[in-house]
Amino acid sequence: MSFFKIWRFSLQIAVALFYSNSNVTHSILTRIIKINELKDKEENEFEMTKTHNLTKETENKLKEKFYTANALKELKEGIDDWLKD
Secondary structure, eight states: OHHHHHHHHHHHHHHHHTTTOHHHHHHHHHHHHHHHHHHHHHHHHHHHHHHHHHHHHHHHHHHHHHHHHHHHHHHHHHHHHHHHO
């Protein structure tokens, strides 16, 4: 993320240096726009991945609780059966 900030800042300095040359300025500004688009795309992908991972983690925790509850239930039933005998 900071890479994009540094890159964009460097291009903004270049715009200031080459302000009198409109072709160079236009080219640099076009690159800044592309950098912003890439940054936004990267941030969106990061958020989607983060959301997916959190969803999977929650799902895994629920499964773990379910299996633990079933195992405890089976253990209790086994102990109850053993005590009856």
